[in-house]
Amino acid sequence: MAKQAWLEDKCKNVEAYLTRGKIDTAYRKIRETFEDKRTTCMNIKSLDGNPVLSKEGKAERWKEYIEGLYKGDVLEDDIMEMGEDVDEDEMGDMVLREEFDRALKDLSRNKAPGVDNIPLELLTALGEPVLTKLYHLVSKMYETGLLTHNPAYENVSVFPM
Template sequence: MSKENWINEKCKEIEQQRKHAPQTMYRNIEEITGKRTFLSTGCIKAMNGYIIIDKEKILERWAEYIRELFKDDRKDHNIMKNNFAGLPIMKEEVETAIKKMKHGKATGPDNISVELIEALEDFGIGKVTDLLNEIYDTGQIPTDLSKSIFIALPKKPGATDVNYTEQSVS
């Protein structure tokens, strides 16, 4: 089989895998393009410039960096005003918002994906609507909804400085 035929076959496979097997699709794309993923070096620099190789210390450094990056000096920033005058959130609005969300994304701390809410159909949309209206009416945001997960993605292979990475938020 010629290289051109092989590439054409791989492209057809990729098109079929787009919706049903995205991880396999990305592997096939990397195989065709020759791009390889690079692993981290397993070390980063401390604020003083010294290299850290201990996993616990690395995690502490990342936590320190994220806290500084997203420092919030506002007072009472977790408290919303009560909604005494506004209209309640309608089920149709929630359904429209859920339909616009991207599929295949990582879940948050609650492990609830968009696909799960969609699979629950009317029941799931009703529960989400009830939760949003409760938040809207009381001004109290559940702790789980105020948590974020950060994944550091090096911009270049072997990056050791936390300032030279992108943060992906889920």
């Protein structure tokens, strides 16, 4: 009977909102009353099944879990070659063409040019031969160390003015 009375009270409130023209409030009340409440459980349990409560304990449990995933995988030290061990003729470009093209594509259109005063629209309008030359120029600048994250080179223009 208590549940029936509670439900009738909720329905009267919704009807009152509907008669006053407050449809959005009525639907919100319906959703609050009848929508399934979904709770998520974020409990982390130790190997023996007990809940872990401290942050340090949770971090340690995650570490154990990840180590367990990779248990038995043996990583060899010689998987990757060191740069100084590879012949220069066999090394690829420091900047891949795909990276160069993606950087051009990601630049904002119709914006003011950067420190080199060259608008992106000009570069793209010049076509593929110019972009290929620019790519080779940028690659050569990376190889020589001119294009680095060194603050001294931040205002260096790619093209001389």
